[in-house]
Amino acid sequence: MSDHVIAIEQLRFNWPGESSPILDIPSFNINKGERIFLKGASGSGKSTLLSLLGGVLTPQQGDVYLLGRPLHDLRAAERDRFRADHIGFIFQMFNLIPYLSVLENVILPLYFSPLRHARVIKNTTAEVEAMRLLAHLDLSGALLQRSVTELSVGQQQRVAAARALIGQPEIIIADEPTSSLDADRREAFIKLLIKECDEAGNTLLFVSHDASLERYFDHCINLDSLNHSAQVVS
Amino acid sequence: MAILQLALKSLWNRRFTAGLTLLSITLSVALLLGVERLRNESRSSFANTISGTDLIVGARSGSIQLLLYSVFRIGNPTNNIDWQSYQAIIKHPNVKWSIPITLGDSHHGFRVMGTTPDYFKYYRYSRKRPLQFQNGKPFTDVYDAVLGAEVAEQLGYQLDQKIVIAHGAGKVSLIKHDNKPFTVVGILNKTGTPVDRAVHVDLRGIEAIHIDWQGGSPTPGMRITADKAKQLDLNPKTITAAMLGLSSRISTFKVRHYINNYREEPLQAILPGVALQELWDMMAVAEKALLAISLFVVLVGLTGMVTAILTSLNERRREMAILRSVGARPAHILLLISGEAIGLCLLGILLGIGLLYSLLFIGQPLIESHYGLFINIDWPSTYEFGLLGILLLASLLVSLIPGIRAYRYSLADGMTIRL
Numbered sequence: 001m002s003d004h005v006i007a008i009e010q011l012r013f014n015w016p017g018e019s020s021p022i023l024d025i026p027s028f029n030i031n032k033g034e035r036i037f038l039k040g041a042s043g044s045g046k047s048t049l050l051s052l053l054g055g056v057l058t059p060q061q062g063d064v065y066l067l068g069r070p071l072h073d074l075r076a077a078e079r080d081r082f083r084a085d086h087i088g089f090i091f092q093m094f095n096l097i098p099y100l101s102v103l104e105n106v107i108l109p110l111y112f113s114p115l116r117h118a119r120v121i122k123n124t125t126a127e128v129e130a131m132r133l134l135a136h137l138d139l140s141g142a143l144l145q146r147s148v149t150e151l152s153v154g155q156q157q158r159v160a161a162a163r164a165l166i167g168q169p170e171i172i173i174a175d176e177p178t179s180s181l182d183a184d185r186r187e188a189f190i191k192l193l194i195k196e197c198d199e200a201g202n203t204l205l206f207v208s209h210d211a212s213l214e215r216y217f218d219h220c221i222n223l224d225s226l227n228h229s230a231q232v233v234s
Numbered sequence: 235m236a237i238l239q240l241a242l243k244s245l246w247n248r249r250f251t252a253g254l255t256l257l258s259i260t261l262s263v264a265l266l267l268g269v270e271r272l273r274n275e276s277r278s279s280f281a282n283t284i285s286g287t288d289l290i291v292g293a294r295s296g297s298i299q300l301l302l303y304s305v306f307r308i309g310n311p312t313n314n315i316d317w318q319s320y321q322a323i324i325k326h327p328n329v330k331w332s333i334p335i336t337l338g339d340s341h342h343g344f345r346v347m348g349t350t351p352d353y354f355k356y357y358r359y360s361r362k363r364p365l366q367f368q369n370g371k372p373f374t375d376v377y378d379a380v381l382g383a384e385v386a387e388q389l390g391y392q393l394d395q396k397i398v399i400a401h402g403a404g405k406v407s408l409i410k411h412d413n414k415p416f417t418v419v420g421i422l423n424k425t426g427t428p429v430d431r432a433v434h435v436d437l438r439g440i441e442a443i444h445i446d447w448q449g450g451s452p453t454p455g456m457r458i459t460a461d462k463a464k465q466l467d468l469n470p471k472t473i474t475a476a477m478l479g480l481s482s483r484i485s486t487f488k489v490r491h492y493i494n495n496y497r498e499e500p501l502q503a504i505l506p507g508v509a510l511q512e513l514w515d516m517m518a519v520a521e522k523a524l525l526a527i528s529l530f531v532v533l534v535g536l537t538g539m540v541t542a543i544l545t546s547l548n549e550r551r552r553e554m555a556i557l558r559s560v561g562a563r564p565a566h567i568l569l570l571i572s573g574e575a576i577g578l579c580l581l582g583i584l585l586g587i588g589l590l591y592s593l594l595f596i597g598q599p600l601i602e603s604h605y606g607l608f609i610n611i612d613w614p615s616t617y618e619f620g621l622l623g624i625l626l627l628a629s630l631l632v633s634l635i636p637g638i639r640a641y642r643y644s645l646a647d648g649m650t651i652r653l
Binding site: 047050051054056057076077080081083084085089091094095096097098099100104108109111112113163 | 236240243244246247552553556557558559560561562563564565566648649650
């Protein structure tokens with residue numbers, strides 16, 4: 001278990017008022033440095049699973065371990081802190097805070113995680129590190145001065161990726177990050193993301209309903225095969 | 235610290251609506267403090283209608299009645315003071331100065347007051363301010379008159395104008411003392427007190443115009459000319475009231491006791507400050523209503539702010555979800571939203587105070603010259619600080635409303651972005 005970055009055991013989660021659990025996962029493990037593609041249709045409990053991993057939700061039964069730490073033993077504020085320190089999220093769209101500049105958006109997690117902040121300023125400043133990451137994601141120059149609302153969707157997603165990567169959190173969770181991009185952009189984005197994760201040694205959990213993206217990843221897992229409650233229904 | 239920066243940037247992003255909200259809070263705070271200031275100033279100005287006078291002496295009646303006719307020239311005395319009694323009273327060792335007054339006649343609805351030149355020397359109003367002449371000088375001759383500022387202004391009188399005094403206090407009077415006209419020798423500065431609405435003449439003048447009268451009407455067949463009257467004994471037989479200045483505050487109760495127990499006739503002495511306070515308390519409902527209204531205006535301002543923030547909250551759920559995903563706690567979200575409201579309130583209160591003081595500095599000379607109301611520009615009183623404290627507390631509580639709502643949203647939404 002010590003090698004598992006993410007370990008789930010006997011997890012059951014019920015939304016209040018629902019008769020059957022939306023998630024019933026006996027076991028699910030991810031090793032350090034893996035690139036995992038988690039496939040699931042909308043409504044399959046994907047978002048619920050990610051909220052459980054992020055510590056925003058807590059399961060009624062079972063355990064979730066991240067980096068060997070049992071999330072269920074942490075208080076709510078500690079789970080928020082843990083998320084800030086160890087997980088970078090990228091969502092489908094509208095990832096950015098509209099009133100902050102591109103750089104401020106990238107630096108945002110450092111405000112909530114002294115750990116990631118310390119990691120960054122050990123070698124450089126937050127701004128320089130943000131610019132370095134953005135440059136790796138093909139964003140530089142005049143683009144950085146623009147308001148984030150003026151960026152294209154593809155550019156916005158790359159800013160979001162830089163934000164998830166800054167300060168090297170151990171886990172990157174991407175939830176349908178490419179579904180609002182066209183096919184060319186999609187491939188470019190995934191390749192950039194994987195390259196960055198390789199460099200920094202993060203573990204990547206990529207969640208999507210789009211099976212055509214499988215080929216970029218080490219492992220592909222179908223959520224329905226993990227989730228017993230889905231199998232019972234179908 | 236980070237949350238504060240975020241709140242500021244977020245506010246700046248919505249600077250137009252935030253500015254309007256700020257404006258309404260600023261105005262309501264300035265209004266509240268302004269009304270409070272005006273209320274206090276008019277109360278103290280009212281209390282200072284007469285100042286420096288230790289006792290007012292009159293025939294025995296109610297203290298407010300005596301105050302009303304002697305100071306405000308409203309209503310009529312029940313009885314007069316005998317000139318001999320007056321002479322006896324002012325011989326009391328603690329009486330430093332005295333102003334006798336006689337009322338009963340009028341000029342175009344303005345009360346005519348008979349007194350002595352000591353009136354201009356000793357009478358004080360509004361924190362011991364003496365009467366000042368905008369034109370001319372105190373009366374010296376029997377038929378001289380000094381006008382209050384409003385009398386001169388309304389009737390358009392200048393110095394050397396001849397005026398005729400009518401018998402009785404009404405605006406329309408059938409009997410006029412037209413054989414003995416008075417000459418305007420002085421016009422007083424505006425005081426914002428009933429002095430402005432009085433025509434002041436010498437006590438001997440009042441005596442002279444009534445010398446050929448008997449029992450309230452001219453004695454038939456007996457006309458004494460103005461010049462002839464001057465030759466006669468013009469010492470008054472009675473006066474209406476008197477104002478006394480005493481040698482020390484401590485002697486006030488001694489002298490009052492002496493007057494209240496005066497044997498020759500039933501008299502009373504009142505402390506003007508106390509009587510003024512009693513009178514003001516009777517009118518306190520209006521000022522309290524004014525304060526209540528301005529409190530409601532502040533409430534409207536705060537409600538407007540909460541409405542504006544609550545309206546924006548739905549659009550900001552996405553922003554809150556993003557913040558949650560990068561590690562913000564629900565408490566951060568509460569702080570972000572409430573902090574914005576508190577910041578607006580604080581800034582509004584500060585700007586409101588600033589606005590009030592700028593208006594006071596601009597308005598002070600105007601208000602003084604138009605209404606005779608002198609507004610002191612002082613630091614906020616402890617009461618006003620208390621009011622500001624309550625305001626701050628109210629805005630803190632009110633700020634929690636959108637904050638708690640956002641907190642609930644962010645607990646329910648988590649990192650899930652709702653559109």
